[in-house]
Amino acid sequence: MLTFIIDALVTVVGVTTPILLAATGELVVEKSGVLNLGIEGMMLIGAVTGFAVALTYGDNMGALAPWLGVLCAALAGAASSMLFAVLVLTLGSNQVATGLALTIFGIGLSSLVGAGYVGAVIPPFDSLFPDSLAGDPLWRVVFGYSPLVYFALIMVFAVGWFLNRTRAGLILRAVGENDISAHSIGYPVIAIRYAAIAFGGALAGIGGSYFSMVITPMWAEQMTAGRGWIALALVVFAGWRAGRLLAGAYFFGILMTLELYAKASGFSFLPSQFWASMPYIMAVAVLAFMSARDVTGSEAPACLGRPFLPST
Numbered sequence: 001m002l003t004f005i006i007d008a009l010v011t012v013v014g015v016t017t018p019i020l021l022a023a024t025g026e027l028v029v030e031k032s033g034v035l036n037l038g039i040e041g042m043m044l045i046g047a048v049t050g051f052a053v054a055l056t057y058g059d060n061m062g063a064l065a066p067w068l069g070v071l072c073a074a075l076a077g078a079a080s081s082m083l084f085a086v087l088v089l090t091l092g093s094n095q096v097a098t099g100l101a102l103t104i105f106g107i108g109l110s111s112l113v114g115a116g117y118v119g120a121v122i123p124p125f126d127s128l129f130p131d132s133l134a135g136d137p138l139w140r141v142v143f144g145y146s147p148l149v150y151f152a153l154i155m156v157f158a159v160g161w162f163l164n165r166t167r168a169g170l171i172l173r174a175v176g177e178n179d180i181s182a183h184s185i186g187y188p189v190i191a192i193r194y195a196a197i198a199f200g201g202a203l204a205g206i207g208g209s210y211f212s213m214v215i216t217p218m219w220a221e222q223m224t225a226g227r228g229w230i231a232l233a234l235v236v237f238a239g240w241r242a243g244r245l246l247a248g249a250y251f252f253g254i255l256m257t258l259e260l261y262a263k264a265s266g267f268s269f270l271p272s273q274f275w276a277s278m279p280y281i282m283a284v285a286v287l288a289f290m291s292a293r294d295v296t297g298s299e300a301p302a303c304l305g306r307p308f309l310p311s312t
Helices: 002-031 039-056 058-090 095-117 147-165 167-177 179-184 189-215 227-237 242-265 272-293
Strands: none
Touching (some): 002 242, 058 189, 147 189, 147 242, 227 242
């Protein structure tokens, strides 16, 4: 029984990590007053980039190749987010339509670039801890994860501290709450939002690379399977707060783990498609409930999704 519980906990943490990374980046983006619906596309671009780099340099760089892949995935995610930023912040395009276009672009680009990598395998990350801890039947629940799992947890707390405890975080939140006022006292609203979008894109890219480099160290088309949309719903579910984001991420992680264990145990009274759809059903239900009850009206950044018009 203890072994089963530990296996379940390890699985929950593993499947939660990519959506936690993407949602943490999107939290910063939305706190600046910008709504980026292109998370799924950025994750796929990061996934194929990280895998391609790790595979290309695996023989020459050995254990360092996965790290180079993650770095390049972050850069690719940030670069793709800059396409969104230029269109939205500089050219004034609609944020919702542009974000959806970024998702479609990311799906198509990743499929094109990844066509030559189907079936290839890359070297895994080396463990941060000795095998006596990482492989121990009990201690692996703490020490047995990929380095990206610990990075995701650090980023959640770092973002929470940045937003609530630093002057720069206060300025970013001020831009999201009232961009006109922030502009009038001299803060560079557009530059701040560019930086926030780049940060969100980088974390989305790293989250995508987790799929292709950790969960299944091989490439397959659309392997994120809609997790970017769950990350987007997670930010709303968390009320735009980093602490709640962590709890919400593991809630969705438990739902995704239930799908895996339900199918593995052979529950026959419900079709496997039901368990596969459960996280997405819950995401839609949460968004619908919160919208109907207007629970998040006072918590959402006031300028979220609105164009910046300093002349008005």
